[in-house]
Amino acid sequence: MSSKSLSIENLAKQYRLGQFGTGTISHDLNRLWYKIRGKEDPYLSVTESNDRQTKGKSDYVWALRDVSFDLNQGDVLGIIGKNGAGKSTLLKIMSRITAPTRGKISIKxxxxxxxxxxxGFHPELTGKENVYLNGAILGMTKKEVARKLDEIVDFSGCARYIDTPVKRYSSGMIVRLGFAVAAHLESEILVVDEVLAVGDQEFQNKCIGKMKDISKGxxxxxxxxxxxxxxRSLCTKGLLIENGVSAxxxxxxxxxxxxxxxGISEQKFFVDRSAVSERIGNGQMKIETLEIFVNGQPSAVSMIGDLITIRLKVTSLALSRFKIAIHIFNFAEICVSNIENVDSGFLPDPFAGERIFEISFRDFRLYPDQYTLGFWIGDKVSEETFDYAKNCIGLNVIEGSAIVKRSLPKNSGMVFLTPEWKSLNPG
Amino acid sequence: MKTDEWDYIIEPEGKVRFYNLTELKKYKDLIFLFVKRDFVSMYKQTILGPVWVVIQPILTTLIFTIVFGRIAHIETGVPSVIFFLIGVVVWTYFADCVTKTSETFIQNQNIFGKVYFPRLAVPVSVIITNLIKFGIHLLVFFVVYLYFFADGGNAYFGPTYYLALVPFALLALAMLGMGTGILIAAMTTKYKDLRFLVQFAIQLGLYVTPVVYPLNAVDEKFQWILLINPVAGLLETFKLAFFGADFAVFSWYQFGYCMVSSFVILAIGMSVFRRVERTFMDSI
Structure with missing residues (x-):
């Protein structure tokens, strides 16, 4: 049963950066000159690894380097990695949209x-004509499409409009029809991009469900x-790509x-504000440093259910009655929470000099998103601002928590609550 | 099943290889759907619809007849209307094949960037679409031709046995149009300047091809220069077949040259196209 269906050996892809056009002829001629003398392409050796953040010396980069793996029939591989790691490049090479620079892919x-x-949908053609055209583009024969036409139309839910030109369709209907064709492909190997799952929530779930069916088949x-x-829910195997290399x-x-x-090393979890001269507030008290710990480790990446600890170092010039507020903004810049020390019954005495405040969130419950934190310190009564560190540190909540048993799509909620459930007999 | 039996292998481009035509054959449904799409969409939301296919050569011929026949007094031998008409029909086929196929990559980059199918399916479908248009144009030519021919006073010209060469000349014309077109298409992915050059060259090409003047009106010493252009030789073959030996310049060497050069250009075009199609998405 588990015979090999795909094998990738030392796959590599080189890209040229920057502006095309100028210098193309000179590079081509240079290449030709090396080729005539029987040498390797001179631009292959100067190519650097693909790190998005550092600006390299060479115009050429390896978008993908020495990726190798084998898949057996029935394997469902999830390819993950940061933006620009090379996932799409791998996809493009496998889809034969572009050729690899080196290496080999064998397919059964x-x-x-x-x-x-x-x-390839054409706006002037009717839905049915486009189903045939799109099917043919994806590699089906006319016969195959004809056999599955009813099923496809049924799945798309566009039966009523099937003889209407596609230009009269709503964008959602076009997506539905397109996915319906794709879902009825009969090929042994499928390469699927996540962006496929577009459209409204209902349709996204339908897409994911269909993909599950396909992978079970x-x-x-x-x-x-x-x-x-x-x-996690669809795949049996995983491939992690980092900077073009299979990690x-x-x-x-x-x-x-x-x-x-x-992800952890990426996020800043320590902010030193002692050198900041321009501040909001009168400076009677100052927030000097900020630190975030997740489960005791310095980090700004957490999951639902984690213990998050924030340490604030505050200096005060004189004894003043103060209060501290924490603002949590989500990615859409909505203030999700506005916390004050008094909420927790914590009433610190005035002090002069330096002090560290530790704020702990046990069982953190905010949905996966990118949050920014702001810290305010001011007069307890008049609410005059002493110091305000606005949007000064980020906190990333990611999916993958052990206590979450399902997928939490973005924008489907903000706070993960787990109330107690009971079933009671009436009467 | 042995594990080392693969159906397909993706590798970087190595040596020059020729086109895998068996793969293209599997996509013949796609080619015909492209042809259908082009026809259906071409004249959608126009009042005259498919009539436009016929209007274009007729109007061009009328203008040529007035400008080159009546005003410039170019001596065409046969009635000037059918002389210009056959020139326009043949030249339009070649010019449309070249311009449309040369846009293969630029017009289809959205599709090409998302899904694989043999890229050659697009130029082949363009050639077929234009062949159907050519067929309709030829029908128009026959109607006009028969009208003049049925007129007793025009018995000095007529069809010859060389009509048997017409299918071959047409095949050569298609190969030449597609070969030139895909060669340009392959090169425009890197050097976009060629797009502008093509439009210009096609306009000028009309005048180095004996469309608006008979080739035998040119000094015999210089005819060979014009005949380097295979379209000229092929057009002369059409004229020979429909009008007779007095109204065309023809030799078997010339015909052989046209056939061979068309084939060679197509072969070069396909080999360059094949090299480019696999990586053009990176440079377009």
């Missing part, structure tokens, strides 16, 4: 790639996604674990 059976739904699926929970290949939960760890 038919392979189809779904990087977009409704590719013994077909080999390669699935690229940023959505960790859908990778981990194997069991999906280990791949996800490694991926989540790579």
């Amino acid at each position: 059976g038919r392979m189809s790639s779904l990087l977009e739904v409704g590719t 013994g077909r080999t699926v390669l699935f690229v996604s940023h959505n960790i929970s859908s990778v 981990y290949f194997g069991d999906v939960s280990s791949a996800i674990e490694r991926y989540l760890k790579t």
